[in-house]
Each structure stands twice: as structure tokens, then as C-alpha cells.
Amino acid sequence: MNFEFSDDQRMLRDQARRFLMDKSPPEVVRQTLETEQTYDRELWRQFGEMGWLGAAIPEEYGGSGLGHLELCVLAEELGRALAPTPFASSIYLGAEALLTAGSEDQKQNYLPDLATGAAIWCLALSEGPHPATLGNITTEVSRGRLSGEKIPVADGDIADWAIVVAREGALAGLYIVDLNGDGVSRQIVNTMDPSRSQARLSFTDAKVEKLGAEGWPMLERIQDRAAVLMAFEQIGGAQACLEMAKEYALGRFAFGRPIAGYQAIKHRLADMYIQIELARSNAYYGAWALSTNAAELPVAAATARVAATEAYNFAARENVQVHGGMGFTWEFNCHLYYRRARQLALVLGSQRRWKDRLIRALERRNAA
Amino acid sequence: MDFTDTPEEAAFRARARSFLSTNAEAKSSGNRNLSTGWNKDQALAAARTWQARKAAAGFAGITMPREYGGQGLPPITQVIYNQEEANYVAPRGVYEIGLGMCIPTMLAYATEEQKIRYAAPAVRGEEIWCQLFSEPAGGSDLAGLRTRAERDGDDWVINGQKIWTSGAQFSDFAILVTRSDFDVPKHKGLTFFFLSMKSPGIEVRPIKQMSGASNFNEVFFNDVRIPDSQRLGAVGDGWKVSLTTLMNERFAVGVAPPPDFDEIFDLVRNTELEDGPALDNAMVRDRLADWYVRQQGLKNAHFRTMTALSRGETPGPESSINKVVSAFKYQEVSFFGMEMQEMLGIVTDPEIVAMDGLFQTGALSSPGYRIAGGTDEILRNIIAERVLGLPQDVRVDKEVAFRDLPTGRE
Numbered sequence: 001m002n003f004e005f006s007d008d009q010r011m012l013r014d015q016a017r018r019f020l021m022d023k024s025p026p027e028v029v030r031q032t033l034e035t036e037q038t039y040d041r042e043l044w045r046q047f048g049e050m051g052w053l054g055a056a057i058p059e060e061y062g063g064s065g066l067g068h069l070e071l072c073v074l075a076e077e078l079g080r081a082l083a084p085t086p087f088a089s090s091i092y093l094g095a096e097a098l099l100t101a102g103s104e105d106q107k108q109n110y111l112p113d114l115a116t117g118a119a120i121w122c123l124a125l126s127e128g129p130h131p132a133t134l135g136n137i138t139t140e141v142s143r144g145r146l147s148g149e150k151i152p153v154a155d156g157d158i159a160d161w162a163i164v165v166a167r168e169g170a171l172a173g174l175y176i177v178d179l180n181g182d183g184v185s186r187q188i189v190n191t192m193d194p195s196r197s198q199a200r201l202s203f204t205d206a207k208v209e210k211l212g213a214e215g216w217p218m219l220e221r222i223q224d225r226a227a228v229l230m231a232f233e234q235i236g237g238a239q240a241c242l243e244m245a246k247e248y249a250l251g252r253f254a255f256g257r258p259i260a261g262y263q264a265i266k267h268r269l270a271d272m273y274i275q276i277e278l279a280r281s282n283a284y285y286g287a288w289a290l291s292t293n294a295a296e297l298p299v300a301a302a303t304a305r306v307a308a309t310e311a312y313n314f315a316a317r318e319n320v321q322v323h324g325g326m327g328f329t330w331e332f333n334c335h336l337y338y339r340r341a342r343q344l345a346l347v348l349g350s351q352r353r354w355k356d357r358l359i360r361a362l363e364r365r366n367a368a
Numbered sequence: 369m370d371f372t373d374t375p376e377e378a379a380f381r382a383r384a385r386s387f388l389s390t391n392a393e394a395k396s397s398g399n400r401n402l403s404t405g406w407n408k409d410q411a412l413a414a415a416r417t418w419q420a421r422k423a424a425a426g427f428a429g430i431t432m433p434r435e436y437g438g439q440g441l442p443p444i445t446q447v448i449y450n451q452e453e454a455n456y457v458a459p460r461g462v463y464e465i466g467l468g469m470c471i472p473t474m475l476a477y478a479t480e481e482q483k484i485r486y487a488a489p490a491v492r493g494e495e496i497w498c499q500l501f502s503e504p505a506g507g508s509d510l511a512g513l514r515t516r517a518e519r520d521g522d523d524w525v526i527n528g529q530k531i532w533t534s535g536a537q538f539s540d541f542a543i544l545v546t547r548s549d550f551d552v553p554k555h556k557g558l559t560f561f562f563l564s565m566k567s568p569g570i571e572v573r574p575i576k577q578m579s580g581a582s583n584f585n586e587v588f589f590n591d592v593r594i595p596d597s598q599r600l601g602a603v604g605d606g607w608k609v610s611l612t613t614l615m616n617e618r619f620a621v622g623v624a625p626p627p628d629f630d631e632i633f634d635l636v637r638n639t640e641l642e643d644g645p646a647l648d649n650a651m652v653r654d655r656l657a658d659w660y661v662r663q664q665g666l667k668n669a670h671f672r673t674m675t676a677l678s679r680g681e682t683p684g685p686e687s688s689i690n691k692v693v694s695a696f697k698y699q700e701v702s703f704f705g706m707e708m709q710e711m712l713g714i715v716t717d718p719e720i721v722a723m724d725g726l727f728q729t730g731a732l733s734s735p736g737y738r739i740a741g742g743t744d745e746i747l748r749n750i751i752a753e754r755v756l757g758l759p760q761d762v763r764v765d766k767e768v769a770f771r772d773l774p775t776g777r778e
Contacts, residue, residue, distance in 0.1 A: 355657035
């Protein structure tokens, strides 16, 4: 039994944590809230240099070929530091899509630029307030040209390439679109979490390149992979909330003693800890399934996703509560996590949808 | 990351599997609600036989030193054995307290002669032990206990009452914590003993629980004499000895029993609601997902514990979160299983309702799991204080002589 990260992986985690404490402190995150800047270019460039972006990209495609467990380790630290970069869109979704569905040529063409950070990618799926199901997709590809509208698209304003989910006849497909090419217009939209920008993408006869043959089942496989990685980001964020809340409660005195000594606070923090440990344990299983391409991945990914969303929602919300009035101010950092927790809870689809997906995966496993 | 055993672990697991498959009945959907159909004497006899069989095959006292009748194996092997045994119908609950809490305390504090006399028969299941700790005035606040121990020559004379003692009615021996000094602060006036449950002056009365079952007892002491040679630890050091016992309790009190996700999933798959199969109902699916995620969270946390044990490290958070999560889930799943049976859910007759009344039994048993072995609230305090390092609650009783503490309703 070896259900823990290795010493090397833990060393990578410590390095990443130190680096991000230095380079992605709250002041850097706040730039995305208080200026027009939508991501930290310098941070992004350094992620490429250090081989983080290519952690799970094989060396033959320009990556560092470390592996998915290493990517999980990095994801947790990125979540803890709220790193304002298009990491999730480009790597968890873009690179994973290319690795999972791409042809040899596509991998050769696109992955090297992803690994260095030269190219930013995004996944364009949602088309409005309705659930992103096959039946709800109206964006259409006909004779190699794409038309329709996607909103919101995470990092759609800054991405160079998009993987667009569109309909071609009765079937759904995944299509690579050059966002700097003809027939593409984009508009940034205001969001809950400006540390990850969102856009509206409109396509009018934009040229596309097909990615994989399977369409919807392939999309779900990519989402499963992203769900595990994002669960680590969520856990990193939740853990940061627990630590902030603890720190504050120990230093904040009321009625003559630290509020951390009152059971109303202690039990709340204990509940945060319980949720985070459940989520972490489930995410570890997801990491194992991801890194080994196990048949269990759909169940493991949905389990990791549901637990991590629950834990981060709870920790971010209760962190504000423990901070009292100060937690509700712009000045305190609680809202940065609160915003990120809300964003991550929805960006891959709602909790309701993932719970349903988990039960579907269990039904399938049971039928098998 | 991988889930493979080391070669030694794999060899042990194979040995455990082979023992279990030839000596026990595998679990199936037909033998789920084990509490029905067995009377107490049968259950006790079955437990004795099973313990003896395990001991003969080398699967009892797995982590205990060899010189005291154990196997002297590392903690991971106990976990592996428990995993394998969980797949079989094996009588549990009679020896856990003795081997999990009492004997470890004896091994830490008794004389060499006493260890040799008592440990091995307990491992073989010949002698059963219970733990006389909780009192009407000392539950979560265990150190508030009032059972009095007075020195009389070479003996101590015990008067008072214990409560919530599992297995007292069939136990041969017990460990006991008492108050020997009422004039010092509460934690300083305690003294710890072991004694024969057949000692004159002991009276055991079963407690009838809200479920109707009687798993616990009240134990009364009327001038019970204990030789000083059966004192464990110094006079006044009983709290320190108790902590040794309680450290072991954290590992001994396990996960709540079924129904869990698997049972409710089974029930739901066989249930029709007004608008079709229950499994197609969005609310039902939402609840199922919550329980699955929590069940798997505990299972995966267990893998992390095993990893730590396998590496010879201290286990992680599982021991502190296991019961607080599983006991509440047990209650929720039990309620929901009743809901799924609509009005019939009220009925408890095993031959009428689903799964021999497993959910109804759970509804009436689960409140006890949220209290026994550390209440939900005490466990959250433990996580807050020992894991997160938060301050202790305000204490008004630490510097005051025990006899001067205010007492309310008991």
C-alpha cells in the first residue's frame, strides 16, 4: 500500500509553495481585481520555464514528462496561492484534450507551445444558463466552418486557441479553433472571480480543425481528467482558508480570550478539517486513477470533484464567517478565496450535474 | 501511488484469506442484518469459539508481544486482517474492548507476573474484559467521576456506580478508574485498578436502550475490596493511566455499522416511486452522491492510514474523523431508507420490511453511535485541540478541590 505522494513529489510541492508565496502573493492576485490585467504574464512565463506547464506533457512533445501525480501536486499549490494564470484552461483542459484526443500531428503541432506557455488554450462549451448537454449545443460546424456563440469561456479573452464543442449534423464534436483567425470575435465579461477571466466568444464561419472522432464521450473523458486536477486546486484553496481562519481566530480576542477557544469556532474549524480530509482522500484516489488511466476514472473523478467542491465551498464561506465583519471587507483576502471557490464550483459544471454524473457512473459500473 | 502490499504484507494477507475462507461464512445480501435471529447466549458462545479459533491460527493479539500470547506483528498486519475479516460473518463486539483497551493498559502498567497471567487467556478468548470508566456524573467529562476508593490495610474499598459498561454482564475482569482523593483538583485524585468482575459487592444491571436492545450496563460497587497489588500506576496517577486506555480507544472504536451507501443504493435500485424508479429521482440521486462521497472519503483516508502504518509512521487524520463522519451518515442513511419505504417505513417487522428491517434498526441504534466512544462534540474538540492546535475550552474546575466543585443535575 502506497497511497501517498513520494518524497520527490513532496519536495516539488515544497518548492512550488515557496515559489508561489514569493511570486503570487495576494497583492499579485489583487491586480486582476483592481486593474485591467486579467492574468500575470510574468508568472505564466516562469511556469513555462520551470517545466510546470509541461509537467504531464511527454518530453517528445516538449514537456518535462514528470507525470500526472506531479501535476496534481502543482495544482494544489496553484489553488492555495490563487495563482492568476490560465493554467486550468490551458493545461487541465487544453493539454489534456490534446493528449487524450489529438492525432500525432496535432500533438506535435500544439503541445510544445503549451509546455512553454507560448500559447494559451481554453475550452468553449457553455452556451448560456442551461446545462451544457448535447441537446443544448447549438453552435454548429458545417463544411469545416464554425458558427455560434459560447458564454462563458474561461480565459477566452486571452487564449490563442480554443477547443470548441459544437454540433455537426446530429453529432457533437470537438474542434480546434485559432482565436486570432478570421470569423472570431470576443468580449470579456464581468465575473465573480476576476482572477480568472471569462469571455463571450462569437464565431462566424470560423475555420476549424477536428479533434478526435468521438465528440461527447471524449469531452466527458477530458472533463474527468480536469475534474481530478481541479479538485487539487480546490483542496489547496480550502486548506488555505482553514489556515487563514485558524490564524485569525488565534489572534482575535473577544470576551477576554482568543475566539479560537470558543466551541462555536472550534467546531466550525474541525468541520472544515473533516471536509478537507475527506476531499483530499478522494482526490488522492482520483490522482491514482488519472495517473494510471484506470477504468475507475469516471467514478473516481466525480467523487473527487463533488467532495472538493463541497469542501472549498464550506471552507471559503466559513472563513469569512470566522473573520466576522473584517472578513466582509475588500481589504481582507477572504473574498479572494470565496470568489475562487464559487468560480471553481461552476467552471466544470454545477455540483448538481456532477452528483448526477457520479450516480450515472455508478449505475454503469453496476450494470457491467 | 499504488495499492499493492509489500511481499510480507501480501504473504500475511494470503494466510488470513485462507484461514477465513475455510473457517467463516462469506458475507452476502442474505445475512445482512446480523442483529436479528441470534439470542445473547448463542452470540457469546459463537464469539468465544471464533476468538479461540483465531488465536489457534495466529490471528488474535496480532500486534501484542509474543511473550504475552500475541503475534508481535506490526500494526499494518492488524489492519490487513480486519480488512479481510470484514468480508466474512464474524462475531464482533465481545473482545474488542478487552484486547483493544484493557490488555494494552495492563501491558503498560501491570507487573510482569500479572501480564503473563492475564494477557494470553484474553487473547485466546478464555477471559473477557470490560472497562469501568463512565459514570452518571462523568461521561464526556470523564475526570468528573465520583466512584470512591478508600485504602484499608492492603486493600482498597470501592463504593459508587459506573454506567455504559459494554459487556459487564459476561466479563471476567475489568479495569477501573476511581477517585481516591476528593481534596485535590479532579485530575489529581484518581487511582486506577483492575479487578475480577466476580468480586463480592459488584452488581451488574443491564440498561435498556431506546432501541430496546441492551448492549450496556450499570455497575454498582458496594464495599468491593481490591488488593493494592491490583493497582495500575501510582496512587493519584489514575488520569495518566486512563489516557493510555483512551489513546487505544481512538483506534478501537471503529466505523459505524450498515446501512451505508451500498445498502441504500441497493434499496433505491429496487424501489418504485410515484413517477418511476427511485434511482431516476433527482433528489434521491443527490443524497446518494453525498453518501457515496463520504463513504469513499473514509475508505480512501483508510488507505492513507495504511500507508503511514506500512511506512512505520504515525497514522493521519482517519482515526479522528472516522466515527464523527460515519455515525452521522449511519443515522441519515437509516432515516432515508425508511423514507424510501413510504408509510411502510414505520413498520419494523423484519419479515415485512426491506432488508430485514436494517434501516429501522439503524434509525434506533444510530443515536448511540454519535455518543459512544466520544460524542460528536468531544470528537470535534479533539480535532480542534489536538490536530489544529486550538486552545482548550475555558476550565473552571482545574485548580479547585474536587469536593468544592458545583454539581448540577446528574
